[in-house]
Amino acid sequence: MIYLDNSATTMFKPQTVIDSVASYLGHPGNPGRGVNAASLHSGSIVYETREKIAKFFHFNKPSNVIFTSGVTESTNTIVNSIVKSKDHIITSYLDHNSTLRPLYHSGCDLSITNGSINEIEKAFRPNTKAIFLNHCSNVTGEIQDIKAIGKLCKEHNIFFYVDCAQTAGIVDIDITECNISVLGFTGHKALMGMQGIGGFLVNTDVLLEPLKRGGTGIHSFDKDMPQSYPEHMEAGSINVPGIISLNASIEYINNYGLDKIYAHELKLRKILLDYFDTKKNITVYKNDEKPAIGVVAFNIEGLDAAHVSDYLSNEHNIAIRSGALCAPLVLEHYEIESCARVSIGIANTENEINALINALELLNK
């Protein structure tokens, strides 16, 4: 299979990731639950992973790295903690339903921008409480200028949440330099870990409200959650196999080099975009004013994107995605109901992009 659906999840997982998870499952333990050898062993790997993740995002507080099931849980936790009904919140049409739906549900007063610093600044009000922003659209691949927006947030003392689901593992993200209050990430996309693991980094002095309450292995007679991170936010047993997968995958990425991964994606993206440029009946949804990752959404005139995806899968064993991609406002912006999306990953090759082009050429004769 030629797998070009890396924005959904990466199919390629480094062998070290697979091996480390398999090895752990031979002798699991529950961290923070008792002081037996198995518990301590898993606890030390979990702590090491918090350190690695903190360092990966240029952060110096490993205890403020909180594990969740993925960025959807991370974003829901933060919206639930920070946003109250009637609060003024700024987001963008580039955001995913994992952000939009919790915000709609909160009853907040929502300003939807295009994610640019100019529009965000124009949307500011004296009572603006927070900005929730997708670092990179999972449809167009365009990246927001979080450094400039973070600076603005700092100047106005506004909470800044950044959803890094699409960019973590592709571009370097500096939580400190970008003045990000909370950074959400997911583990199974470009970070190449397991599905069911993600988290967020808390770079604010505000004690967030936990989404869940339950056992933490400490202060068991207290009626509420411990007041220290990470236990404050992590009720119940954590996903140690998933955390171990991240431990190994981040090591892999650090050795491989983020710059090299990003350059590889852009190189393959250009080959595809150059081909699309020669086709008058193909529309590509992108914003050339912003940098992008290797995500290319398109439609072929007269063809349903679902048909394009199905044809590529059934006739050529090429996996892409079609539909609204859980990002309805992006599709509304381009006045479309669906699109086809190619999302490139570290393991894709030029030959695979050329095979995709050849397959599209046969379809689009």
Next chain:
Amino acid sequence: MNEKAKILISFDSTTQAMAMEKACKENNIEGRLIPLPKIISAGCGIAWISPIKIKETIKNILSKNNISYKEIYEMEI
């Protein structure tokens, strides 16, 4: 020196206890994690113990590595 005399560190977070274990291992410092004794606090928790003779070394490790702890006790275990 009383061999049973220990310095015991309690924490508000098991993550800080893990940080302590890592720092001590990296610096070849004697000690280990134990379940928090009931005499200190009921309920769950993890504590670090080391021989009392290295009390100052332990305090330096806590400080140098910004490890947040709850209390330091001296006791016989």
